[in-house]
Amino acid sequence: xxxxxxxxxxxxxxxxxxxxxxxxxxxxxxxxxxxxxxxxxxxxxxxxxxxxxxxxxxxxxxxxxxxxxxxxxxxxxxxxxxxxxxxxxxxxxxxxxxxx
Amino acid sequence: xxxxxxxxxxxxxxxxxxxxxxxxxxxxxxxxxxxxxxxxxxxxxxxxxxxxxxxxxxxxxxxxxxxxxxxxxxxxxxxxxxxxxxxxxxxxxxxxxxxxxxxxxxxxxxxxxxxxxxxxxxxxxxxxxxxxxxxxxxxxxxxxxxxxxxxxxxxxxxxxxxxxxxxxxxxxxxxxxxxxxxxxxxxxxxxxxxxxxxxxxxxxxxxxxxxxxxxxx
Numbered sequence: 001x002x003x004x005x006x007x008x009x010x011x012x013x014x015x016x017x018x019x020x021x022x023x024x025x026x027x028x029x030x031x032x033x034x035x036x037x038x039x040x041x042x043x044x045x046x047x048x049x050x051x052x053x054x055x056x057x058x059x060x061x062x063x064x065x066x067x068x069x070x071x072x073x074x075x076x077x078x079x080x081x082x083x084x085x086x087x088x089x090x091x092x093x094x095x096x097x098x099x100x
Numbered sequence: 101x102x103x104x105x106x107x108x109x110x111x112x113x114x115x116x117x118x119x120x121x122x123x124x125x126x127x128x129x130x131x132x133x134x135x136x137x138x139x140x141x142x143x144x145x146x147x148x149x150x151x152x153x154x155x156x157x158x159x160x161x162x163x164x165x166x167x168x169x170x171x172x173x174x175x176x177x178x179x180x181x182x183x184x185x186x187x188x189x190x191x192x193x194x195x196x197x198x199x200x201x202x203x204x205x206x207x208x209x210x211x212x213x214x215x216x217x218x219x220x221x222x223x224x225x226x227x228x229x230x231x232x233x234x235x236x237x238x239x240x241x242x243x244x245x246x247x248x249x250x251x252x253x254x255x256x257x258x259x260x261x262x263x264x265x266x267x268x269x270x271x272x273x274x275x276x277x278x279x280x281x282x283x284x285x286x287x288x289x290x291x292x293x294x295x296x297x298x299x300x301x302x303x304x305x306x307x308x309x310x311x312x313x314x315x316x317x
Contacts (some may be wrong), residue, residue: 001101002148004107004219006251010112010145012209014119014138016202021123024198028129029170029177033135035118036166040142043158051149052219056232057227060241062154063233066161067248073166077173078259084267 007048014041028083031043032076039069108148115141136167153230219306 022040
């Protein structure tokens with residue numbers, strides 16, 4: 001059996017990679033990709049602890065989380081395409097219309 | 101037993117490598133491919149953690165759905181623009197922060213994990229029981245399940261509304277490589293115009309250029 005700690009460490013590493021991607025990229029598309037990495041990191045934790053304690057709750061929550069990620073990606077990409085139509089760029093630093 | 105653990109390490113390396121590629125690849129399309137590697141690797145992790153159902157759903161939903169629309173979006177949104185370089189003083193600071201943040205964040209997380217190490221109870225294992233998941237999903241969490249269905253419907257309709265061109269012919273400016281004459285002709289004769297009231301409103305292309313053309317600074 002795989003030690004739970006290993007899976008949690010993998011999740012932590014993936015979270016760090018995702019957070020770095022969110023921080024260092026300026027393209028909104030890259031930021032969305034990095035958000036997917038972070039969501040996957042959280043799902044690994046859910047599954048790891050579901051396996052550790054023999055409870056199926058974590059697996060159920062993972063299913064919810066995957067569905068939510070799908071909704072998030074759909075809306076996020078639609079907003080991105082709209083942004084590109086308006087500004088001919090997806091640079092997150094350029095989209096300042098709603099910024100105070 | 102030990103083979104399982106060796107396999108876990110290999111798959112973990114794949115996941116992290118794909119993740120790094122996804123976050124820092126030179127081109128956005130390569131980043132999408134890196135994300136694909138990570139997602140498939142995470143599905144492998146789920147299977148190694150005795151949750152093959154979740155692994156299969158991961159491949160179906162993430163790789164089959166999310167990654168596909170992501171690739172479509174990459175192709176719509178086009179060029180990898182050259183990012184303008186920061187001034188050199190800021191670049192030095194950016195590099196320092198970029199090195200410090202992952203180290204600090206990961207060591208904080210690792211310390212927390214190791215501090216909580218025994219995790220309270222002894223491992224039981226064998227969580228994957230499709231009957232139990234079904235009971236959870238359709239009995240205990242049935243309200244959340246239905247709400248999720250509503251949310252997905254709303255997200256689908258919402259993204260359709262958001263991504264729709266506001267004005268007929270709007271995309272001609274955005275995608276100049278498209279055959280303009282052919283596009284105009286096909287839009288004039290399009291029966292879709294009747295279905296989308298915004299497009300058939302009396303806003304001409306010239307007016308649209310006034311509205312949106314002046315905003316780019």
